[in-house]
Amino acid sequence: MSLKHLILAVVGTRPATGYEITKEFDEVAGFYWRATHQQVYRELAALAEAGLVRFKEVEQQGKPDKKVYTITAKGRRAFADWFREPPEAPRHADPLMIKFFAAELVGIEDLRAQLALARERHAALLATFEAIEAKYYAEPVDEMPRWKKLIYLTLRLGITRERAWLRWAEESERVLRACE
Amino acid sequence: MSLKHLILAVVGTRPATGYEITKEFDEVAGFYWRATHQQVYRELAALAEAGLVRFKEVEQQGKPDKKVYTITAKGRRAFADWFREPPEAPRHADPLMIKFFAAELVGIEDLRAQLALARERHAALLATFEAIEAKYYAEPVDEMPRWKKLIYLTLRLGITRERAWLRWAEESERVLRACE
DNA sequence: AGGACCTATGCTACAAGGTGCATAGGTGGT
DNA sequence: ACCACCTATGCACCTTGTAGCATAGGTCCT
Known part of the structure; x- marks a missing residue:
């Protein structure tokens, strides 16, 4: 699996705690991974058990203790090896x-409703992505x-x-409207 | 999960056997589902256990016996209920x-190689889809x-x-070429 | 004659992913 | 005073997906 490698990458x-990694994944949920x-x-x-990362327990005041994880040399090698494997589909x-x-089996009417709902979800996700782009990636790429x-x-x-999904949805809505 | 519902849909x-359903999934692998x-x-x-499908054992000559599955009324209801739920992401x-x-962590050179490989895979998949379209869906939609x-x-x-993926890959290759 | 592949079902084991619950002090709002 | 939420980690259980192996006759090619 790849979650392992994503964590190694982070x-x-x-150095990071499990809590920080989770928060990072939550914030960019859907955008490249979620967990x-x-x-x-x-x-x-499991990674610590395998010797690919190590951790130090850090005491905190007013907050639970935390474990700060760091990659090991073995972890770096394992990551680089995985990186060079042919990409998984x-x-x-x-x-x-x-x-x-x-x-x-159920009816075209219900399918139209499903499609409309899904379109709203995808439109909302796109809006989120575009907002991130406008806010954090406004300068030219180079x-x-x-x-x-x-x-x-x-x-x-x-x-x-x-965007591609939404184009497909428009096409599909046209076809479904023309049905029956 | 949805595999359950896909099987109910089939x-x-x-009526179909497990073997036929598997073959159908293999043939359209990647195009909407795989199993x-x-x-x-x-x-x-599990579906038979839950009373959503039933099966008849059919003896065959020269081939192993098979189980032909049919949906039950309860199965139809369960499917329709699921259908009307808001779509899962x-x-x-x-x-x-x-x-x-x-x-x-690894190097831009290796990333370029990965991207090139992935682009080949996606291009091949697109070609497969387009071949199916040309062969079986040549007439106008309406x-x-x-x-x-x-x-x-x-x-x-x-x-x-x-197609969208390939457009993204071209954009990315341009950016990676301009790197370093 | 032999090998590869097709039809057809199934078990076992494991890997990966997801839900719910538990703990426990601190902060901030009403 | 109470509730909600944040920080921080973790267990137990369940579902889903993958891999390997087993069975067993039939077809088709070389």
Whole structure:
């Protein structure tokens, strides 16, 4: 799986606690990955067990103690090895497609309602992405530092994907309107 | 999950064996869903257990016996109820995004190689989709029977998505070329 | 004659992902 | 005073997905 590698990537950039990593994933949810805090804590424990990260327990006042994780040399090697493997196919599973597939059994009217709802969701997600772009990535790409370019490109994929989805939805709504 | 509902959708259209359902999924793999035969058999057993489908064992000559599954009234109701629920968000998890996120740790050169490989894969998938479109969906949409329109639209989503991905990849390759 | 592949179902085991619950003090608002 | 939320970690359980193996006759090619 890849959550493991995403976590390695994060602690490879800077020391971090499970809580911080989870928050980061929540904030960019849907934009490149998502994970619950349990998944993150579980993975961190497994990575520590495997010697790919290590942690220091840090006492805090007024807050629970925390574990700050750092990548190890072995972790860096493991990450670089994974990086150079041929890319895994992306997964997309869209339950709406099942509804298209089986709309005859239930009714076109209900499918139209489903599509309209899904379109709202995708439009809202696109608006979020565009707001992030306008706020944090306003300057021309070639003026960004390299690390920022790379993150920006992941955001661009989200934007491109959502725009494409919305174009498809318009096409589909036209076809469904012409039905029956 | 939705595999359950996809299987209900299939046996709602016509009686089918686990083997046939698996083959159908294999043939349209990536285009709207994918599943291994073990998942299908396991789900069918669970659906039968829950009374949403029933099966008849059919003896065959020269071939193993098979179980032909049919949807029950309860299964139809369960499917219709699920259909009318608000659509679940589609999931897309692309490990390539992790590589973008962490390319600084490994090197831009390796990222370029990864992107080039991924672009080949996506281009091949698009070509497959377009070949299916040219072969089976050559006539104008409004002349298709309704069930065919619906399936065609799921194919259209695949095509739209892959084209969008390739546009993004071109944009990204330009940016990466300008790096360093 | 032998090998590869097709039809057809299934078990076991494991990996990955997700839900719910628990703990526990601190902060900020009404 | 109370409620809601934040920081911070974790266990137990359940579902979903993947991999390997097993069975067993039939077809098709070389």
